[in-house]
Amino acid sequence: MSRWTRKPREGRARWVLEPLLGVGPLRFGMDPEQVRAALGGARVSPSRTSGGRLSWQRYADVGVTAIYGHGRGHVRGPRLVAVAVDPWCGPLVRLGDVELIARVPSEVRADILDLARSAGVSVRSNWSGDPEVAAWGLSMGAAQERGTPPEEWTRTDRVITDALLVGPELAEDPYATAPVIGWYDVREARPNPGTSPLPPRERTHWAWTPPAGVGPLRFGMSVNQVSAALGGEAPAIRRGWNLWAGRGAGPWYLREEQFDAAGVTAHYWSPEGPPTLAAVTVDGRTGPQVDWDGIRLIGRSVSEVDAEVIRRIEERGLEWTVHCDGGPGPEELNMYVRATRAGDAVVSGARFFAPDWEDRGR
CATH class of the missing domain: 2.60.460 (protein yfey like fold)
Known part of the structure; x- marks a missing residue:
C-alpha cells in the first residue's frame, strides 16, 4: 500500500466492519459520489481508470482506497466492491472485539483464529501469508512501520497490519479479480514466507x-x-x-x-x-x-x-x-x-x- 502521512492512533477514526456489507460509513454498492459524501466530502488524490472506466480512488486524508467494479444489467456505472485500509493513517477497523489495523500481524492472526473458531468459519492464508476469511470478506496484509513526523521516511524493524475488505462478489478470492488487480496486482509481489533470515x-x-x-x-x-x-x-x-x-x-x-x-x-x-x-x-x-x-x-x-x-x-x-x-x-x-x-x-x-x-x- 502507498506511503501516506502517518497519523497517531489517537487521531484516527474508528470504524466497525460489517462483513460483506460495508465498513464504517461505507457500503458496498455505493457509487463514487455516495462514497465521497459518506467520507464527508474528502479530497480524492489520486484516482485510476482502466479502459475508460473508474477503477479506484484514493482518499489520502482518510487513509482508505475505494475500489470499484462495474455493474451489469440495470445497474450502471462504477460501484464500490472493496475498501483498502492504510496501516499508517487509515481508520482503526474493528471486527467484533478484534482490532484489525496497525497491529503486530501474528497477534492479529491469533485473534482472528479465535474469533473464527467461535463463529464456525474457516480461515486460510492469502498471497502474503496473512489470514483471509471469505465469510467476512476480509484479507489481511502488512507493511513496514515508519517513523513519526518530521522524519516520516525513517523505517522501523517491524511491520504493522493493513486490510482489504470486500463485498460478497469478491470474497472467495479477493486479489484474483479485475477490480482489485487494477489497484494492486499481487502477481508482481513477492510472497511473505514468514520465516527467519539465514544466519x-x-x-x-x-x-x-x-x-x-x-x-x-x-x-x-x-x-x-x-x-x-x-x-x-x-x-x-x-x-x-x-x-x-x-x-x-x-x-x-x-x-x-x-x-x-x-x-x-x-x-x-x-x-x-x-x-x-x-x-x-x-x-x-x-x-x-x-x-x-x-x-x-x-x-x-x-x-x-x-x-x-x-x-x-x-x-x-x-x-x-x-x-x-x-x-x-x-x-x-x-x-x-x-x-x-x-x-x-x-x-x-x-x-x-x-x-x-x-x-x-x-
Missing part, C-alpha cells in the same frame, strides 16, 4: 564493484550469462510486460527473473535489442552477504543499516538520497538499502543498479 555463517559473500556489478553478475550480461554466472540455476519466477499494439498485446518483454537458491532477483532492460542485466536485488532473508566500506548490508536490522549507511555516506562527503521504496543509499554509487519482510519483522536487503537505469521500486 551470517550460511550466506555466501559477494563483492560489490560499482558501477560494474555485484558478485559474479555484471551489468550488461545477457539472460543466459546471468543464469550461467549463478551456476546454471533456472529462475523460479520470470516477470515481464507486453507492449500494446493496435487492439491487442504486442511482444512480451522480460523485466526480471527471481533466483530463489541464490537469493537474488535480476532486473533487465532492453532499450535496443535483447534484454540485458540492469540491476540486482539481494534478498534480505536468503541472499548473499554484501559489504560496503565495512558495513554488512544484508540480513540485519533495517534501522541499524539505514543509520550506518547514512553516516558513512556523510563521512565520505557523498550525497545520499531516499529511493522510491523508502531506503537510503549513496546517490553516486547506485545502491540503496531495501527491506524484506520476515513474519512480524523486516530485515535488510539491497539493490545495486547500473547508471541511468530507471528504478520502479518493486
Whole structure:
C-alpha cells in the first residue's frame, strides 16, 4: 500500500466492519459520489481508470482506497466492491472485539483464529501469508512501520497490519479479480514466507564493484550469462510486460527473473535489442552477504543499516538520497538499502543498479 502521512492512533477514526456489507460509513454498492459524501466530502488524490472506466480512488486524508467494479444489467456505472485500509493513517477497523489495523500481524492472526473458531468459519492464508476469511470478506496484509513526523521516511524493524475488505462478489478470492488487480496486482509481489533470515555463517559473500556489478553478475550480461554466472540455476519466477499494439498485446518483454537458491532477483532492460542485466536485488532473508566500506548490508536490522549507511555516506562527503521504496543509499554509487519482510519483522536487503537505469521500486 502507498506511503501516506502517518497519523497517531489517537487521531484516527474508528470504524466497525460489517462483513460483506460495508465498513464504517461505507457500503458496498455505493457509487463514487455516495462514497465521497459518506467520507464527508474528502479530497480524492489520486484516482485510476482502466479502459475508460473508474477503477479506484484514493482518499489520502482518510487513509482508505475505494475500489470499484462495474455493474451489469440495470445497474450502471462504477460501484464500490472493496475498501483498502492504510496501516499508517487509515481508520482503526474493528471486527467484533478484534482490532484489525496497525497491529503486530501474528497477534492479529491469533485473534482472528479465535474469533473464527467461535463463529464456525474457516480461515486460510492469502498471497502474503496473512489470514483471509471469505465469510467476512476480509484479507489481511502488512507493511513496514515508519517513523513519526518530521522524519516520516525513517523505517522501523517491524511491520504493522493493513486490510482489504470486500463485498460478497469478491470474497472467495479477493486479489484474483479485475477490480482489485487494477489497484494492486499481487502477481508482481513477492510472497511473505514468514520465516527467519539465514544466519551470517550460511550466506555466501559477494563483492560489490560499482558501477560494474555485484558478485559474479555484471551489468550488461545477457539472460543466459546471468543464469550461467549463478551456476546454471533456472529462475523460479520470470516477470515481464507486453507492449500494446493496435487492439491487442504486442511482444512480451522480460523485466526480471527471481533466483530463489541464490537469493537474488535480476532486473533487465532492453532499450535496443535483447534484454540485458540492469540491476540486482539481494534478498534480505536468503541472499548473499554484501559489504560496503565495512558495513554488512544484508540480513540485519533495517534501522541499524539505514543509520550506518547514512553516516558513512556523510563521512565520505557523498550525497545520499531516499529511493522510491523508502531506503537510503549513496546517490553516486547506485545502491540503496531495501527491506524484506520476515513474519512480524523486516530485515535488510539491497539493490545495486547500473547508471541511468530507471528504478520502479518493486
